[in-house]
Amino acid sequence: MAVGWLWGGWGDCGDLHAPARAAVSLAPMTLAARDILELREAFPALARRRNGKPPIYLNNTCMTLRPRVVIDALRRYYEEFPTCGGGRSEGAQKLDNWFQDELRVYEVAAREAAGRLIGASSADEVVWTRNSSEALNIVAHGLRLEPGDEILGSEREHNSNLVPWLEAERRLRERSGDPELVVRRFFELDADGDFDLERALAAITPNTRVLALGHASNLDGTVIPAAAIRALADRVHAVGGVLVLDAAQSVPHRRVDVEELGVDFLAYSLHKMCGPSGMGVLWGRYALLEQLDPFIVGGDTIADTWQDRVDYKRPPGRFEAGLQDYAGMVGAAAAIDYITETVGYDTIRAQELALNTHLTERLAPLQCDHFWLLGPEDPARRGGVLTMSSPSGALINAIERIGDEEANVMVRRGMFCVNAYLHRRFDRLGSSKNNLRASVYFYNTLEECDVFADIVERVVKSPLDHFDDE
Numbered sequence: 001m002a003v004g005w006l007w008g009g010w011g012d013c014g015d016l017h018a019p020a021r022a023a024v025s026l027a028p029m030t031l032a033a034r035d036i037l038e039l040r041e042a043f044p045a046l047a048r049r050r051n052g053k054p055p056i057y058l059n060n061t062c063m064t065l066r067p068r069v070v071i072d073a074l075r076r077y078y079e080e081f082p083t084c085g086g087g088r089s090e091g092a093q094k095l096d097n098w099f100q101d102e103l104r105v106y107e108v109a110a111r112e113a114a115g116r117l118i119g120a121s122s123a124d125e126v127v128w129t130r131n132s133s134e135a136l137n138i139v140a141h142g143l144r145l146e147p148g149d150e151i152l153g154s155e156r157e158h159n160s161n162l163v164p165w166l167e168a169e170r171r172l173r174e175r176s177g178d179p180e181l182v183v184r185r186f187f188e189l190d191a192d193g194d195f196d197l198e199r200a201l202a203a204i205t206p207n208t209r210v211l212a213l214g215h216a217s218n219l220d221g222t223v224i225p226a227a228a229i230r231a232l233a234d235r236v237h238a239v240g241g242v243l244v245l246d247a248a249q250s251v252p253h254r255r256v257d258v259e260e261l262g263v264d265f266l267a268y269s270l271h272k273m274c275g276p277s278g279m280g281v282l283w284g285r286y287a288l289l290e291q292l293d294p295f296i297v298g299g300d301t302i303a304d305t306w307q308d309r310v311d312y313k314r315p316p317g318r319f320e321a322g323l324q325d326y327a328g329m330v331g332a333a334a335a336i337d338y339i340t341e342t343v344g345y346d347t348i349r350a351q352e353l354a355l356n357t358h359l360t361e362r363l364a365p366l367q368c369d370h371f372w373l374l375g376p377e378d379p380a381r382r383g384g385v386l387t388m389s390s391p392s393g394a395l396i397n398a399i400e401r402i403g404d405e406e407a408n409v410m411v412r413r414g415m416f417c418v419n420a421y422l423h424r425r426f427d428r429l430g431s432s433k434n435n436l437r438a439s440v441y442f443y444n445t446l447e448e449c450d451v452f453a454d455i456v457e458r459v460v461k462s463p464l465d466h467f468d469d470e
């Protein structure tokens, strides 16, 4: 069943039983196992056992595990100063009680850390959100678009960077009275899912007001190079548009600098980088945040109200309605410090490359008969992500179920919120819904990858008749 190759995938299916060629030419540096073990000790969840076995957590693209320093930071808020904050954009006024004064120090430091992480010039450019999805919704709702304006993205945007723009399109259709009005357009990626700058540049028109791009893919791990983003930003600015970067899958894995990239808005999620669940960031250039209409409004977004009108706070306060996740802010600062100071992006990169190279070398030879791997062949271009796709739902089910039941392996199956892309590319091959993703982070080990690969190998080599298809 060598269907993967119809779309230009990789692997040599001409000889199904030939040994795989080396996946990469360079030998990745493997971190000393000792260092990884030391890092792993910081994660209480890794000390758990079920049926006498540890968890094998390979679902890091969705959400990572949390180290004790982050858990302690969350607890510090609840134990020491569990009150409402207030040190937001209207700034420096002294709060009036003990707990609030203490919380404010953490609040201010957390916002600064969240901005510094991505090279923001001011903490006032940082809006706390629940996640990247909310951040992207704030931008899609807040930009003042007119009928005739165009929104551009790639064919593989995550639903969180697609649906808010489809909603913007729907609103513009209603306003214009033209139900056929095309507002959102997309450009194609390479056959192997990698980014093609020329195609993206060519898709920008004089009407492009928004280029909304995913920086790194949660499906196959491919990343848009910094120079390409810069070139796109320059082009989109030249036609009067803005570049909105969905950095949910890049900030947790690599250094991202908004000035170097030249982007206008950026979204990332702390829960994908050892931070608290339900914490995200919208960053925007201050002058653009000032022009953005607030989306969710009410308490804490306003400077003053009267019966018939409202004065909003300056950004970022006007975007943060109601009481906030103050524990989350304290935890976010701890996570950022942990990732940048204790672990470091170099360690993250080196370990992901070593693990993904190993996984690829184990699984690539098994392709063709039953499944294929998505994305470019070279694991160095796929971050910490390895996704299998198959026309057989039974195969994918079996790997997931056996992994969970026998070895506590946690992976993810499904469409990973890139339904539109998978439908477009893989419906005709019958595989769009049958995907299984293993995604590693710095605390994973080669041994864990081997447990998963052993299970894949066993399932692929066994008759599948007795497995359910759904």
Ligand SMILES: Cc1ncc(COP(=O)(O)O)c(C=O)c1O
Residues within 6 Å of the ligand: 061, 062, 130, 131, 132, 133, 134, 158, 160, 161, 214, 216, 217, 218, 246, 248, 249, 269, 280
């Ligand atoms: C590329 C990408 N964008 C956006 C999101 C949405 O992130 P969140 O669930 O934190 O809103 C995800 C989540 O997996 C993602 O992978």
